[in-house]
Amino acid sequence: MGIQITSSGMHTTVQDQGRNGYQRYGFSVSGAMDSFSYRLANFLAGNTDQEAVLEMAGTGASFIFTESNTLAVTGAECCPKLDGRALKMNQPVWVEAGVELTTGVIKNGTFSYIAFAGGLHIPEVMGSQSTSTRYGVGGLYGRTLRIDDEIAFKAPLKSGQVKGLERGLSLNAPEKKEVTTIRFIMGSEPDLFSKTATETFLDTAYTVSSQSDRMGYRLKGSRIGTDQQQDSLSEGTVLGDIQIPPDGQPIVLMADRQTTGGYPVIGTITTVDIPKMVQCTPGEKVRFLPISLEEAHDLLKQQEEWFKSFEENRLSLKNGNASFKEKQSSELTVFEEWDNEKIKDIISVVDKSTLTLFTYKDDRIRIRIDKQQQVTDVMSEDAPVPETEEPSVPEQSTFTIYSNLVGLFFSRPHPDAPPFVVEGESVRADQTVARVEILNIQYDILAGTNGIIQSFFVENDQAIQYGQPLIELTVQEEA
Amino acid sequence: MVDIYPAGDQALRVVFENKIDRDINARVNNLDKRIQQHELPGVKETIPAFRTLTVIYDALATDYLTLNEQIGSILSDWEQTPEKKKRIIEIPVCYDEHFGIDLIDVAKHSGMTVQEVIQLHSGRDYTIYMLGFLPGFAYLGGMDPSISMPRLRTPRSKINAGAVGIAGNQTGMYPLDSPGGWRIIGATPVKLFDAERASPFLFEAGDHIRFKPITMEDYNDIRALSAENDYQCQVLVEEDGYGNTDNE
Numbered sequence: 183m184g185i186q187i188t189s190s191g192m193h194t195t196v197q198d199q200g201r202n203g204y205q206r207y208g209f210s211v212s213g214a215m216d217s218f219s220y221r222l223a224n225f226l227a228g229n230t231d232q233e234a235v236l237e238m239a240g241t242g243a244s245f246i247f248t249e250s251n252t253l254a255v256t257g258a259e260c261c262p263k264l265d266g267r268a269l270k271m272n273q274p275v276w277v278e279a280g281v282e283l284t285t286g287v288i289k290n291g292t293f294s295y296i297a298f299a300g301g302l303h304i305p306e307v308m309g310s311q312s313t314s315t316r317y318g319v320g321g322l323y324g325r326t327l328r329i330d331d332e333i334a335f336k337a338p339l340k341s342g343q344v345k346g347l348e349r350g351l352s353l354n355a356p357e358k359k360e361v362t363t364i365r366f367i368m369g370s371e372p373d374l375f376s377k378t379a380t381e382t383f384l385d386t387a388y389t390v391s392s393q394s395d396r397m398g399y400r401l402k403g404s405r406i407g408t409d410q411q412q413d414s415l416s417e418g419t420v421l422g423d424i425q426i427p428p429d430g431q432p433i434v435l436m437a438d439r440q441t442t443g444g445y446p447v448i449g450t451i452t453t454v455d456i457p458k459m460v461q462c463t464p465g466e467k468v469r470f471l472p473i474s475l476e477e478a479h480d481l482l483k484q485q486e487e488w489f490k491s492f493e494e495n496r497l498s499l500k501n502g503n504a505s506f507k508e509k510q511s512s513e514l515t516v517f518e519e520w521d522n523e524k525i526k527d528i529i530s531v532v533d534k535s536t537l538t539l540f541t542y543k544d545d546r547i548r549i550r551i552d553k554q555q556q557v558t559d560v561m562s563e564d565a566p567v568p569e570t571e572e573p574s575v576p577e578q579s580t581f582t583i584y585s586n587l588v589g590l591f592f593s594r595p596h597p598d599a600p601p602f603v604v605e606g607e608s609v610r611a612d613q614t615v616a617r618v619e620i621l622n623i624q625y626d627i628l629a630g631t632n633g634i635i636q637s638f639f640v641e642n643d644q645a646i647q648y649g650q651p652l653i654e655l656t657v658q659e660e661a
Numbered sequence: 662m663v664d665i666y667p668a669g670d671q672a673l674r675v676v677f678e679n680k681i682d683r684d685i686n687a688r689v690n691n692l693d694k695r696i697q698q699h700e701l702p703g704v705k706e707t708i709p710a711f712r713t714l715t716v717i718y719d720a721l722a723t724d725y726l727t728l729n730e731q732i733g734s735i736l737s738d739w740e741q742t743p744e745k746k747k748r749i750i751e752i753p754v755c756y757d758e759h760f761g762i763d764l765i766d767v768a769k770h771s772g773m774t775v776q777e778v779i780q781l782h783s784g785r786d787y788t789i790y791m792l793g794f795l796p797g798f799a800y801l802g803g804m805d806p807s808i809s810m811p812r813l814r815t816p817r818s819k820i821n822a823g824a825v826g827i828a829g830n831q832t833g834m835y836p837l838d839s840p841g842g843w844r845i846i847g848a849t850p851v852k853l854f855d856a857e858r859a860s861p862f863l864f865e866a867g868d869h870i871r872f873k874p875i876t877m878e879d880y881n882d883i884r885a886l887s888a889e890n891d892y893q894c895q896v897l898v899e900e901d902g903y904g905n906t907d908n909e
Contacts, residue, residue: 202705202706203705203706204796204861204862205708205717206706206708206709206792206865206866207796207797207861207862207865208794208795208797208798209796209861307857308856308861317796317837317856366669367667367669367670369668370666370667371664371666371674371676414679415679415681415711415713416710416711416791416793416800417674417708417711417712417715418674418708418709418710418714420668420669420671420672420715420717421669422669423668423669440793441792441793442710442791442793442794447668450668450669450670450672451669452670453669453670453671453720475667475670475725478670479670479720482671482721
């Protein structure tokens with residue numbers, strides 16, 4: 183056997199390199215959204231072929247191993263744990279049957295991947311194991327995974343680690359900047375866009391909308407005019423095409439895109455930067471930088487070299503040779519670990535808020551900020567930490583709802599509707615007080631306690647990060 | 662006039678004159694066939710459309726300039742030896758009012774009898790300009806304009822797979838259940854798309870469609886065979902311009 187799902191996650195599907203060759207018949211390509219992390223996961227799990235993996239979005243899935251095997255988790259941080267013990271990202275690990283792998287909220291990105299040595303026993307449909315949820319084709323019954331689903335391994339390792347990768351891979355994580363630069367190739371078909379329209383496009387930092395999904399990412403920002411008077415005739419779409427529909431707000435076409443489209447295309451994102459775009463969360467800003475075809479091809483070759491040298495290193499170590507040199511490239515990847523800047527950000531958020539006490543804890547870090555005592559503690563979980571007492575309940579008995587998601591915060595169900603709750607309103611624990619949207623999926627936030635809404639820390643339609651305080655309540659005991 | 666432009670770093674687009682036109686589209690589909698025959702290294706997939714051919718390539722196996730040159734030479738080569746054969750796929754259609762729920766409206770709109778509409782619709786071959794919108798959905802050219810009729814003002818929430826309809830000057834078949842505003846004049850018992858079949862699709866861009874009227878009885882028989890994958894559409898190869906017919 184293989185794995186049995188114990189928690190489905192928000193949107194977990196089986197994906198591989200995609201269903202190529204059928205776009206000409208009107209069938210979408212699909213496949214892993216972040217092709218870099220997909221490939222990396224397979225490499226780390228010791229697969230030389232491009233085996234199917236699990237792709238997770240928003241919140242991760244959890245499952246029990248019904249057979250021992252090796253796996254690797256890549257992509258956006260999803261806090262994987264084996265029977266409760268934290269597991270590093272980008273590291274192969276041997277898992278005994280009976281152990282449960284859990285993952286949590288996906289942070290600092292949108293998609294995470296889990297590859298298994300030898301791949302998954304999922305039949306190929308039209309040459310691919312990828313799930314197309316729109317047509318109910320491929321993957322497991324053509325749908326997202328559910329609790330109790332079982333997937334068998336195809337050719338699991340009989341024992342032990344992937345040789346040469348015991349230490350895993352520590353990928354450099356360039357800081358996520360306020361604006362992510364995405365390199366693209368300008369469209370060269372004349373008369374589609376005026377000089378002004380092109381300049382506007384290049385000058386604008388566009389915000390990723392929560393109306394984004396596996397078909398396409400919608401961007402919000404300065405409106406781009408198109409010069410076309412009439413609708414253009416449909417033509418074949420290309421992964422990473424930046425379409426400009428009549429409302430002038432760009433749409434980036436992704437893995438599940440329609441096969442043909444009629445909106446004018448202002449340019450196409452370079453192959454190496456598509457994973458970077460894919461991992462942008464709603465509310466994040468991107469700016470487009472045009473580069474030449476030659477540069478784009480060089481970048482692609484560099485990435486290929488990196489994968490090759492990585493594989494050679496692995497093989498040479500497997501054969502007993504010495505010194506495995508981890509090649510690292512700042513160009514490649516993407517994901518942020520906790521760093522001083524981020525901690526400073528949190529301190530400044532808490533400082534400006536009405537909070538008097540803030541605590542945060544995950545597998546790697548524990549933060550406690552107490553404004554009354556003027557003390558800020560930041561401890562790494564790597565260092566031995568004395569067992570500290572839980573934070574004492576503040577006197578006024580307030581309760582703060584923190585975001586357990588990255589996405590867009592909505593205080594009302596839709597723009598014209600009244601808010602879910604207002605300040606001063608009393609609420610029940612199971613009452614919806616706000617909504618967070620990511621990848622076009624809506625997630626209701628419940629009050630979590632009976633109480634009275636004191637204040638909102640964020641505004642309607644604002645991008646929020648994991649762990650960010652959202653709403654403060656005064657706790658009221660049950661009557 | 663033909664142009665070639667890059668479309669990102671792993672695709673290019675061959676662009677013909679900007680209109681829906683049978684001859685222009687025939688050039689797109691001929692170029693598509695020739696590129697496939699040449700098996701150009703690094704070409705992964707081609708997507709023919711009304712007046713463009715999108716070529717997806719592997720930039721680690723070829724590059725834009727090489728492909729541009731190769732495609733340029735195929736283009737000039739083929740201008741001297743145009744494609745003469747046409748492949749016709751015969752699609753059985755039951756025009757019974759049980760399926761053709763809008764057939765009477767179409768007849769009224771065009772001032773004809775139902776029989777005349779059926780004759781005009783099934784009495785000619787249609788060119789498949791391209792596939793898109795849904796898996797296996799063919800954009801067909803060549804409908805007699807006298808049976809054209811605008812779409813329904815309010816689309817139906819579900820049109821069954823196999824439905825044959827008219828929208829403006831276009832006719833088409835629904836490969837999957839789908840919402841839609843087309844005027845439905847009949848249905849084919851044939852599965853136009855089946856992911857589990859060895860050939861999931863029945864036709865390609867550049868092929869031709871001929872609708873063959875069948876009775877309700879035929880419809881049920883073919884549908885039963887089709888469910889078992891035991892039905893094959895008749896495929897005819899003719900000289901373009903109705904020359905000699907020979908079954909394939």
